[in-house]
Amino acid sequence: MENPPENPPEIDDTVDCPQDGDLPDIIDLVMDMGSSPPLARLESLVETATAYAKAASSENTQNAYAKDWRHFTSWCRREGFDPLPPSSQVIGLYIGACASGTAAGDPKRGLPSLSVATIERRLSGLAWNFTQRGQPMDRADRHISTVLAGIRRKHAKPPRQKEAVLGEDLLAMVATLDHGLRGLRDRAILLLGFAGGLRRSEIVGLDVARDDKSDGAGWIEIFSDKGVLVTLRGKTGWREVEVGRGSSDLSCPVVALETWIRLGRIARGPLFRRIFKDNKTVDVERLSDKHVARLVKQTALAAGVRSDLPEGERALLFAGHSLRSGLASSAEIEERYVQKQLGHASAEMTRKYQRRRDRFRTNLTRASGL
Numbered sequence: 001m002e003n004p005p006e007n008p009p010e011i012d013d014t015v016d017c018p019q020d021g022d023l024p025d026i027i028d029l030v031m032d033m034g035s036s037p038p039l040a041r042l043e044s045l046v047e048t049a050t051a052y053a054k055a056a057s058s059e060n061t062q063n064a065y066a067k068d069w070r071h072f073t074s075w076c077r078r079e080g081f082d083p084l085p086p087s088s089q090v091i092g093l094y095i096g097a098c099a100s101g102t103a104a105g106d107p108k109r110g111l112p113s114l115s116v117a118t119i120e121r122r123l124s125g126l127a128w129n130f131t132q133r134g135q136p137m138d139r140a141d142r143h144i145s146t147v148l149a150g151i152r153r154k155h156a157k158p159p160r161q162k163e164a165v166l167g168e169d170l171l172a173m174v175a176t177l178d179h180g181l182r183g184l185r186d187r188a189i190l191l192l193g194f195a196g197g198l199r200r201s202e203i204v205g206l207d208v209a210r211d212d213k214s215d216g217a218g219w220i221e222i223f224s225d226k227g228v229l230v231t232l233r234g235k236t237g238w239r240e241v242e243v244g245r246g247s248s249d250l251s252c253p254v255v256a257l258e259t260w261i262r263l264g265r266i267a268r269g270p271l272f273r274r275i276f277k278d279n280k281t282v283d284v285e286r287l288s289d290k291h292v293a294r295l296v297k298q299t300a301l302a303a304g305v306r307s308d309l310p311e312g313e314r315a316l317l318f319a320g321h322s323l324r325s326g327l328a329s330s331a332e333i334e335e336r337y338v339q340k341q342l343g344h345a346s347a348e349m350t351r352k353y354q355r356r357r358d359r360f361r362t363n364l365t366r367a368s369g370l
Contacts, residue, residue: 053132060201060289068125086130088141095119095144099151116156123148163306163317164325165296170194171251173299180279181264186295188260189272191253192228193292193323195243200292200320202232206271208261216286220257220271228254293320 072094076083081090101113114122123139130137139145165173174190177183193203205217210231218232227244246252260266266273270286300318301311309317 058201064121065125065128068122069129071122072126084130084133085135086126086137088138088143091123091126091137092143092147095123095151096147098122099155113155116152119148119151162319162321162325163300165194165300165305165318165322167194169300169303169305170323172303172305173296174250176299176302181282182275182279184256184260184263185272185275186299188253188256189292189295190299190323191246191251191256192230192243193320195246195253196230196241197324198230198232198241199324200289203292203320204270204272204287204289205232206230207269208266208271209268211268214269216270222254222258228257289320292323296320296322 073083075094075097076090079093081087081093083090098114098119099116123144127137127139137144170190174187177187189203192198193200196202202217207214207216207219209221210219218230218238221229221231223229227242230241230243232239232241243253245254249255261271264273264282266282269284272287274283274285274287275281276283297315297318300306300322301314306314306317
């Protein structure tokens with residue numbers, strides 16, 4: 001449905017409203033250069049340039065970098081430092097505080113330290129923010145690199161991978177959903193996300209048809225006798241993902257999609273949308289990617305996946321990435337086809353997603369004569 005009712009009921013699906021990061025005032029920068037066009041014209045140019053600058057990275061990345069900058073500047077205010085210009089010594093102190101758990105304020109509060117991966121992400125966010133302000137950060141400076149090396153040596157832990165949702169698990173998860181509008185939508189999300197090996201941002205970024213003016217990440221095209229072609233915009237350009245029909249209607253992602261599109265009356269725009277509390281009215285707004293993570297977690301717990309573990313541990317095992325790794329682990333097919341479906345540049349990256357692969361296929365111990 002393209003237009004919501006005049007007095008719509010409350011929306012049940014929660015959506016986080018991102019906040020734009022604090023960016024430097026481009027008008028001030030141009031004015032400082034001396035001669036400039038009339039102010040009205042300059043504002044128009046700035047608006048256009050800013051829109052393209054924001055399009056250079058995904059919304060999730062922008063939100064993360066904005067959060068990094070707010071965290072750093074808040075810490076600087078508390079400690080009496082100036083965030084600008086970038087000081088390698090100050091940044092070294094900051095990441096040390098992040099690693100020790102004191103970056104949030106009072107060290108007696110016992111706040112957990114940030115992981116090495118989070119600290120490295122914070123550095124990337126700071127580097128981006130400093131660059132946008134025309135004052136690049138030297139990440140290779142010894143005051144930063146040496147502290148970071150020490151943090152890695154002392155705090156680095158093996159990566160924790162999300163549990164893969166295998167084919168039989170997914171069928172059990174889908175069976176926990178009802179046949180109302182919300183259940184039909186979520187069934188299509190799970191089946192398409194699994195069969196396509198899609199990231200959660202790619203799932204919710206899809207449009208029902210191609211629209212060059214859309215803010216989405218791609219679109220679908222259904223071929224009635226074969227499957228659905230998913231066209232995605234990735235970090236390195238566009239790619240196509242082929243999702244074939246399943247062996248039965250209950251497990252077929254194409255049937256699930258066709259049912260959702262028909263009963264949800266989706267003619268154009270976002271493919272997956274929020275639904276009002278009446279479970280009968282589809283909103284025009286795109287679904288949040290966090291819904292996919294919640295959906296995978298909730299249905300996996302409801303279906304009893306990994307019931308051998310306590311519920312607290314099980315809740316930490318599943319997320320949106322469980323669908324992507326599940327396809328890589330379940331598909332009994334040549335590795336190169338899985339690599340292509342996931343859009344990986346290397347087979348080594350694909351192997352990181354394959355939880356059930358034979359890690360001892362090549363036995364160098366016996367090959368060496370032992």
